[in-house]
Amino acid sequence: MMSSTVLITIISLSLLALISAVILYFIARKFMVFEDPRIDEVQAMLPAANCGGCGFAGCRNFAEALVNAESFDKLICPVGGTEIMGSVANFLGKEAPLVDPAVAVLLCNGTPEFRPRTSVYTGPADCRILHNLYTGETDCGYGCLGKGDCVRACTFDAMYMNAEAGLPVIIDEKCVACGACVKACPRNIIELRKRAKKDRKIYVSCSNCDKGGPARRACKVACIACGKCVKVCKFDAITIENNLAYIDVKKCTFCRKCVTECPTNCILEINFPPRKPSVEVQTEVLSDNPVV
Amino acid sequence: MLKTFPTGGVHPPENKLTADATIECLPVPQGVAIPVLQHIGSPSVVVVNKGDYVKTGQVIAQSKGFVSTNIHSSVSGKVNRIDSIIDATGYKQTAVFIETEGDEWIDTIKRDKDIITEIKLSSDEIIRKCLESGIVGLGGATFPTHVKLTVPSGKKCDILLVNGVECEPYLTADHRLMLEKGEEILTGVELLMKALNVERAMIGIEANKQDAVSHLTRLAPLFPGISVHALKVKYPQGAEKQLIKALINREVPSGRLPLDVGTVVQNVGTAFAVYEAVQKNKPLIERVVTVTGRSLSKPGNYLVRIGTPVARLIEASGGLPEDTGKIILGGPLMGKAISNTEVPVTKGTSGIVLLPGNESGRMEISRCIRCAKCIEACALNLEAYLLMTLSEKGLFERAERERITDCMECGSCSYTCPAGRPLLDYIRLGKTTVMKMVRERAMK
Numbered sequence: 001m002m003s004s005t006v007l008i009t010i011i012s013l014s015l016l017a018l019i020s021a022v023i024l025y026f027i028a029r030k031f032m033v034f035e036d037p038r039i040d041e042v043q044a045m046l047p048a049a050n051c052g053g054c055g056f057a058g059c060r061n062f063a064e065a066l067v068n069a070e071s072f073d074k075l076i077c078p079v080g081g082t083e084i085m086g087s088v089a090n091f092l093g094k095e096a097p098l099v100d101p102a103v104a105v106l107l108c109n110g111t112p113e114f115r116p117r118t119s120v121y122t123g124p125a126d127c128r129i130l131h132n133l134y135t136g137e138t139d140c141g142y143g144c145l146g147k148g149d150c151v152r153a154c155t156f157d158a159m160y161m162n163a164e165a166g167l168p169v170i171i172d173e174k175c176v177a178c179g180a181c182v183k184a185c186p187r188n189i190i191e192l193r194k195r196a197k198k199d200r201k202i203y204v205s206c207s208n209c210d211k212g213g214p215a216r217r218a219c220k221v222a223c224i225a226c227g228k229c230v231k232v233c234k235f236d237a238i239t240i241e242n243n244l245a246y247i248d249v250k251k252c253t254f255c256r257k258c259v260t261e262c263p264t265n266c267i268l269e270i271n272f273p274p275r276k277p278s279v280e281v282q283t284e285v286l287s288d289n290p291v292v
Numbered sequence: 293m294l295k296t297f298p299t300g301g302v303h304p305p306e307n308k309l310t311a312d313a314t315i316e317c318l319p320v321p322q323g324v325a326i327p328v329l330q331h332i333g334s335p336s337v338v339v340v341n342k343g344d345y346v347k348t349g350q351v352i353a354q355s356k357g358f359v360s361t362n363i364h365s366s367v368s369g370k371v372n373r374i375d376s377i378i379d380a381t382g383y384k385q386t387a388v389f390i391e392t393e394g395d396e397w398i399d400t401i402k403r404d405k406d407i408i409t410e411i412k413l414s415s416d417e418i419i420r421k422c423l424e425s426g427i428v429g430l431g432g433a434t435f436p437t438h439v440k441l442t443v444p445s446g447k448k449c450d451i452l453l454v455n456g457v458e459c460e461p462y463l464t465a466d467h468r469l470m471l472e473k474g475e476e477i478l479t480g481v482e483l484l485m486k487a488l489n490v491e492r493a494m495i496g497i498e499a500n501k502q503d504a505v506s507h508l509t510r511l512a513p514l515f516p517g518i519s520v521h522a523l524k525v526k527y528p529q530g531a532e533k534q535l536i537k538a539l540i541n542r543e544v545p546s547g548r549l550p551l552d553v554g555t556v557v558q559n560v561g562t563a564f565a566v567y568e569a570v571q572k573n574k575p576l577i578e579r580v581v582t583v584t585g586r587s588l589s590k591p592g593n594y595l596v597r598i599g600t601p602v603a604r605l606i607e608a609s610g611g612l613p614e615d616t617g618k619i620i621l622g623g624p625l626m627g628k629a630i631s632n633t634e635v636p637v638t639k640g641t642s643g644i645v646l647l648p649g650n651e652s653g654r655m656e657i658s659r660c661i662r663c664a665k666c667i668e669a670c671a672l673n674l675e676a677y678l679l680m681t682l683s684e685k686g687l688f689e690r691a692e693r694e695r696i697t698d699c700m701e702c703g704s705c706s707y708t709c710p711a712g713r714p715l716l717d718y719i720r721l722g723k724t725t726v727m728k729m730v731r732e733r734a735m736k
Contacts, residue, residue, distance in 0.1 A: 118631055118632070119631030122653065122654050123654070123714055123717050124657070124714040124717050124718070126684075126717075126718075126721070128721050129717050129718065129720070132720065132721055132724055133382065134381065134382020134383065134631070135378065135382050135383060135384075135631075141383060141384060210384075214376070
């Protein structure tokens with residue numbers, strides 16, 4: 001008696017399962033959505049950071065766009081760079097674009113030493129609120145507010161807040177130039193610049209668009225648009241717009257002449273070997289091949 | 293039973309320290325800086341040059357577009373420079389700097405003390421006079437008065453409401469004005485009624501200013517159509533929509549204006565300025581400012597020229613107390629802290645409040661305990677805790693659906709929050725972002 005109950009249960013359930021399986025099979029066939037199997041494979045090649053640096057919602061979305069794209073124009077994974085884009089292009093039989101690796105730089109160097117704090121803000125630590133409210137704790141209405149929206153936006157741990165300087169620090173090795181910090185900054189003072197050899201950088205670390213006088217009063221290391229750097233640059237790499245100098249990284253040969261010329265020291269040179277006495281520097285610069 | 297608005301509101305300590313201080317005329321400052329944007333709308337266009345000699349009351353910046361107004365020199369002297377200045381908003385804008393030489397007024401201004409109650413001008417002429425004289429709403433919002441008085445076709449206004457509420461703690465400028473310039477204000481109200489073509493006007497005054505209520509009630513029979521009403525003390529009753537609800541029990545729908553329910557609200561200060569502009573030909577070149585704070589040795593109400601640096605007013609009140617933690621332009625709830633005392637007094641500056649350090653700090657922020665006090669406090673039935681979270685997380689579309697743009701930023705939610713949450717800070721951020729989104733959508 002007992003055994004027959006068990007037997008009937010097993011048989012009836014198995015039959016039910018079989019019938020359901022058959023129905024499900026045909027329904028699945030009927031409503032199947034074709035998906036290019038290459039999407040999965042491309043997705044597997046991508047870094048899976050889902051940072052949005054490519055402009056798509058995530059790596060899956062970007063993989064779909066890559067598979068469906070005619071050419072790879074404007075389709076760049078900043079995290080993967082040339083290497084990964086190359087292998088994806090190889091896989092899909094397309095031409096890989098040349099990706100210039102970039103790195104984020106902060107266009108403000110207003111530490112408390114140079115840019116005195118003139119008021120104390122006690123509200124929530126959010127740059128957006130501070131930016132809407134007033135010029136910030138200093139008199140510079142353009143520079144870094146120091147509340148770390150960019151640091152919170154970075155998903156690669158490539159930024160941290162230097163509490164003493166009140167400015168964020170970007171770790172070159174970790175930065176993948178996804179642009180999340182650029183979008184997060186309400187003052188728009190983070191720029192993605194092309195990476196140079198040995199991560200060398202020369203850039204105007206200031207965003208103040210005021211005329212010389214007010215800019216200098218607010219911050220000792222502000223660009224005062226005096227034009228000295230423009231004159232000294234032999235490669236036409238420097239332009240002044242809106243009372244602010246800008247160094248075009250494509251034209252710059254890293255000769256570092258503008259750095260010494262700048263009266264306010266707002267042009268920074270980073271990752272260069274220490275300078276030798278002036279005469280030798282001249283010869284070294286001339287003999288050294290420009291690094292790009 | 294006194295009238296008031298039904299939902300929300302808070303009752304902060306009143307601290308009206310200067311209620312008995314008569315309005316004192318401050319000496320003409322050595323120099324003034326007059327910003328070209330002191331109103332809501334487009335900035336006025338400067339019409340004087342560096343080196344020009346201007347007289348008191350002369351136009352120095354002309355209105356540009358309909359929602360804009362004229363700006364006049366508040367002193368006589370030489371235009372020193374036209375340069376940028378950090379104004380009360382904390383951002384830079386253009387200002388005309390004038391170095392004072394004597395005090396020579398333009399001839400058309402009647403400077404005698406006679407009160408002229410007879411109205412000779414027509415409705416259109418009064419409105420034009422408001423524009424020419426640069427009259428804006430003096431309650432703090434600084435919306436050009438001539439725009440408010442121009443009723444668009446298809447809309448009807450049947451009653452004028454006059455705001456003598458002054459619900460912000462500390463401030464007493466309107467209170468003193470009502471006591472000292474009662475007849476002028478009532479004549480101003482008559483002028484506004486004529487401009488709007490209405491028969492009735494109601495003046496709402498909170499019951500903590502009983503002397504002003506009885507003073508104006510005594511004068512009112514001489515002015516047909518005007519009645520004076522005492523209101524229950526509750527913040528933010530001075531807000532337009534709340535005052536309309538309290539006085540005539542009409543509700544302005546979300547996103548609409550008082551004109552949609554047939555009324556216009558004007559401040560008592562504005563009524564006084566309209567009186568001076570129309571009857572005395574005097575443009576808006578000075579206003580009453582309350583300078584107050586418990587540590588000040590001589591807090592008071594001062595009649596000051598527009599463009600006077602805040603520092604001069606603090607000096608007149610006995611100098612900056614050592615324990616000052618914050619200097620606030622406007623009332624302590626809706627005003628804005630300034631970081632520089634060289635900021636000039638503008639048309640919208642109703643008070644300067646100096647708070648000591650131990651009173652101006654913020655509470656430590658802790659988690660939301662879901663007590664719903666912020667919802668109870670909101671006079672507009674908004675859910676402050678939700679709007680804050682949405683703004684914090686950047687969910688601005690949802691915030692728009694939750695009517696974040698209705699918020700008038702009265703600060704009742706932040707005031708009442710027992711967890712010290714920065715509710716208004718984030719709501720303001722969300723509101724500006726949503727308004728920007730709406731504008732961008734309209735451009736498309």
